[in-house]
Amino acid sequence: MSNINGKLYAMNAITPMKPWKTWILRVIFFLLWHIKSKQQDLINLSFIQFARWVIIPRNRFPSLSSGQKQETLTYDYLLFFSNFNGTWNQYIDAFSAVLSTGLNLIWRWSEKFPGSVPVTGFKEYIARIQFDTDYYYTAYPEATANDTKAAHIVQGALTTLATQAAAQTPEQFQAAYLQFLLAVQTHLGDTGDAPAVF
Amino acid sequence: MSKLNATDVQGFVLRGYNMPHARFCFLHFQNAAAGRHLVAQLLGSITTGQLWDNGKPQSTLNIAFTFKGLTALELPLATLISFPDEFQQGMKDRASILGDIGKNSPEHWDALWRGADIHAWVAIHALTPETLEAQFAQLNAIISATGNIHLLGSQDAAALVIDGKLSTKEHFGYTDGFGNPDYLGVCRNTQPGQGKLLPDGTWAPLATGELLLGYADEAGELPVAPVPHILAANGTFMVYRKLHENVGTFRAFLDEWGARYGAGDAAAKEKLASKFIGRWQDGTPIELSPDAPDPSIVADPNRNTDFKFGNDLSGSRCPVGAHVRRVHPRDAFGFNGKLVDRRRITRRGMPYGPQVDPTTPQDPATLDSTDRGVVFMALNASLSRQFEFVQQQWISYGNDAHLGNEKDLLLGTHLPGEKFSIQGDTNPANPPLFCANLPNFVELRGGDYFFLPSITALAMIAMELVDPR
Numbered sequence: 053m054s055n056i057n058g059k060l061y062a063m064n065a066i067t068p069m070k071p072w073k074t075w076i077l078r079v080i081f082f083l084l085w086h087i088k089s090k091q092q093d094l095i096n097l098s099f100i101q102f103a104r105w106v107i108i109p110r111n112r113f114p115s116l117s118s119g120q121k122q123e124t125l126t127y128d129y130l131l132f133f134s135n136f137n138g139t140w141n142q143y144i145d146a147f148s149a150v151l152s153t154g155l156n157l158i159w160r161w162s163e164k165f166p167g168s169v170p171v172t173g174f175k176e177y178i179a180r181i182q183f184d185t186d187y188y189y190t191a192y193p194e195a196t197a198n199d200t201k202a203a204h205i206v207q208g209a210l211t212t213l214a215t216q217a218a219a220q221t222p223e224q225f226q227a228a229y230l231q232f233l234l235a236v237q238t239h240l241g242d243t244g245d246a247p248a249v250f
Numbered sequence: 251m252s253k254l255n256a257t258d259v260q261g262f263v264l265r266g267y268n269m270p271h272a273r274f275c276f277l278h279f280q281n282a283a284a285g286r287h288l289v290a291q292l293l294g295s296i297t298t299g300q301l302w303d304n305g306k307p308q309s310t311l312n313i314a315f316t317f318k319g320l321t322a323l324e325l326p327l328a329t330l331i332s333f334p335d336e337f338q339q340g341m342k343d344r345a346s347i348l349g350d351i352g353k354n355s356p357e358h359w360d361a362l363w364r365g366a367d368i369h370a371w372v373a374i375h376a377l378t379p380e381t382l383e384a385q386f387a388q389l390n391a392i393i394s395a396t397g398n399i400h401l402l403g404s405q406d407a408a409a410l411v412i413d414g415k416l417s418t419k420e421h422f423g424y425t426d427g428f429g430n431p432d433y434l435g436v437c438r439n440t441q442p443g444q445g446k447l448l449p450d451g452t453w454a455p456l457a458t459g460e461l462l463l464g465y466a467d468e469a470g471e472l473p474v475a476p477v478p479h480i481l482a483a484n485g486t487f488m489v490y491r492k493l494h495e496n497v498g499t500f501r502a503f504l505d506e507w508g509a510r511y512g513a514g515d516a517a518a519k520e521k522l523a524s525k526f527i528g529r530w531q532d533g534t535p536i537e538l539s540p541d542a543p544d545p546s547i548v549a550d551p552n553r554n555t556d557f558k559f560g561n562d563l564s565g566s567r568c569p570v571g572a573h574v575r576r577v578h579p580r581d582a583f584g585f586n587g588k589l590v591d592r593r594r595i596t597r598r599g600m601p602y603g604p605q606v607d608p609t610t611p612q613d614p615a616t617l618d619s620t621d622r623g624v625v626f627m628a629l630n631a632s633l634s635r636q637f638e639f640v641q642q643q644w645i646s647y648g649n650d651a652h653l654g655n656e657k658d659l660l661l662g663t664h665l666p667g668e669k670f671s672i673q674g675d676t677n678p679a680n681p682p683l684f685c686a687n688l689p690n691f692v693e694l695r696g697g698d699y700f701f702l703p704s705i706t707a708l709a710m711i712a713m714e715l716v717d718p719r
Contacts, residue, residue: 059649093585096584096585098583098650098652099649099650137649138643138649138650141635142639142643145592145635146589148469149468149469149585149588149589149591149592150585150588150589169469169470170469170470170471171469171471172469172471196649196654198649198652198654199649199654202652202654230676230681230682233674233682234564234674234675234676234682237564237565237671237673237674237682238563238564238565238570238652238671238673239652240654240669240671240684241648241649241652241653241654241655241656242654242655242656242667242668242669243654243655244654244655245655247347247349247642247643247646247647248346248347248642250336250344250347250634250638250642
């Protein structure tokens with residue numbers, strides 16, 4: 053019953069929107085989805101494993117059984133779900149510092165959204181709309197997104213080196229080994245325990 | 251912003267005094283009245299941020315309090331609980347967050363820091379040993395006259411003398427003291443590389459509120475601060491850490507790995523030492539001059555901190571894990587350094603302990619056991635957002651730099667199996683190297699978090715006029 057599993061943090065946030073505003077957000081999502089350059093800042097924040105916003109229309113909430121009465125809801129809802137590495141504060145600080153325009157564009161249609169700058173009001177808002185995680189599975193709790201990506205690079209380079217090695221002279225192997233080291237030298241971080249949460 | 255009222259800010263906050271001698275005295279108040287009386291007696295002598303247009307004074311005096319100290323001074327409860335959590339807890343209770351584990355954990359600290367509660371830090375900086383003693387004698391006289399104040403202990407610090415000249419070096423041999431941030435209104439001259447990076451590649455001072463309480467910070471709001479506002483404004487928080495340096499261990503490690511680096515000669519060893527820190531031992535940034543030290547860069551304030559890492563993402567000039575790159579990554583994380591601007595601290599460190607005598611060889615064990623190192627002092631508006639973040643995420647961890655769990659080589663508390671990566675290129679004099687079997691070069695021997703109030707706030711404390719609303 054924790055939002056944290058090793059080096060990962062799972063954040064769920066749900067905010068109500070007046071239904072007429074949902075249409076504006078749909079247009080914005082359509083544009084953001086098709087203009088890939090607009091997603092670049094989010095992608096470049098290397099401690100974010102995953103971040104997604106989804107609109108849940110007020111008449112589309114799941115019905116778990118035929119006996120469940122249909123609810124009449126006033127608001128549509130915006131679900132935000134993200135997995136990231138690092139602290140809650142670090143994550144929201146970074147969002148506020150480098151993604152404020154994009155976040156405001158997405159969240160301003162939600163009720164009572166204070167804006168992502170200044171950060172204190174934004175943090176209070178997130179804390180209020182956040183739903184804690186009931187169960188959190190992650191395959192590699194001791195690895196961050198960077199660690200996982202790095203492992204793929206090292207594995208690829210090592211496989212190439214090993215394949216070539218069979219046919220190489222010692223001198224050729226020495227040169228190939230140096231190239232291997234240079235290819236992986238910024239991807240050799242160790243996995244391990246997460247820093248203490250604060 | 252409005253003009254800074256420098257005479258209300260303690261001078262220690264606004265500038266490094268650059269005085270060669272210092273004594274840090276640690277006091278305990280037997281009761282609140284004695285503490286208040288002491289503050290009142292010292293108030294007129296506290297060095298402020300007023301400019302020294304007529305030259306430096308012979309000595310300076312500054313004061314700061316732990317949370318226990320403010321409690322002992324009987325500040326109102328509503329004020330006390332409005333201080334940030336991490337300050338209320340104090341550094342000991344933050345050990346797991348800061349990575350102060352193993353030999354660095356509080357039970358191994360000096361008796362002074364393990365024992366009776368330290369309430370106040372009183373700092374004397376002086377131009378000569380004589381003026382230091384004179385100022386200390388005055389302080390002692392006031393302490394005795396006040397009564398019910400215990401001087402629990404003191405820590406002397408002094409600039410190292412190299413070739414007969416005062417230096418800014420520490421005991422490992424590195425030149426220290428570059429790279430303090432500029433803040434709006436605080437510095438007369440700003441220096442490229444010292445503040446925040448702008449999109450056009452130039453540098454500008456950081457918002458005043460990154461250093462001083464009561465001013466807007468980089469997020470455009472006032473830093474978290476105690477009430478009332480007037481108690482907090484023009485004050486700041488200080489980190490004090492006594493960092494013991496294992497000089498013998500450092501030299502042995504450098505000998506061992508220097509022999510395996512490049513040509514394995516003296517030049518290779520010198521280069522390897524520069525890779526640990528990101529500066530040659532004379533202070534030349536290796537990002538600017540990777541092949542050899544360049545005294546002309548060190549001497550030029552417009553160049554010695556003016557560099558970026560964006561064109562060196564491979565770390566072949568300055569390793570990704572080098573100390574200066576960890577603590578001030580500049581543009582290394584992209585976004586024009588915007589992920590860095592709110593993680594800056596102002597350092598006021600000084601070496602302590604006997605200088606290593608270069609003429610008499612000493613065995614590594616004696617070099618290690620001699621009580622010497624650096625008194626690390628850092629100032630920031632938010633201990634948790636600035637100092638603790640840098641210490642935990644960038645010194646004791648490496649994910650932001652894509653280094654996984656790798657730590658700062660010299661400052662990290664290393665566990666068995668850890669390594670330190672030095673990136674290189676195809677130049678045989680600049681090969682990649684991965685150091686293993688990392689010893690602990692630096693050990694924490696004590697320290698705490700302090701509140702460094704404004705002159706106004708000191709007067710309020712002395713006169714028992716702190717009212718939360």
